[in-house]
Amino acid sequence: MAQTIDTTLTPDRSPEARALSLALTKYIKKLGFLGSKTHYSGDPACRVFIQKVTGAPGAATHDPGGDCVFILNTVDNDLYFVSGYTVADTGTYTKILD
Numbered sequence: 001m002a003q004t005i006d007t008t009l010t011p012d013r014s015p016e017a018r019a020l021s022l023a024l025t026k027y028i029k030k031l032g033f034l035g036s037k038t039h040y041s042g043d044p045a046c047r048v049f050i051q052k053v054t055g056a057p058g059a060a061t062h063d064p065g066g067d068c069v070f071i072l073n074t075v076d077n078d079l080y081f082v083s084g085y086t087v088a089d090t091g092t093y094t095k096i097l098d
Helices: 015-031
Strands: 009-011 048-051 069-073 078-083 090-098
Touching: 015 048
Parallel strands: 048 069
Antiparallel strands: 009 048, 069 078, 078 090
């Protein structure tokens, strides 16, 4: 199911982000979880988003529209992983790199 992302996020279309997105999608599919996960505009090659505003992302303010995605905060140089996402304003945003 395709979802709309928050306006504070933009898809990262770099070759590295695409490779990470495709690898993650392939692995999730292998585990049989893909049916319950969402993709930005139905594109499995987009699981990395760029946040160009300061501060940690959160479900109420930086909605990626899907589960098992990365958010790269280019202002604070932090990387977050989004898990447990089901609908807007839910999910866990875990900082994985400072």
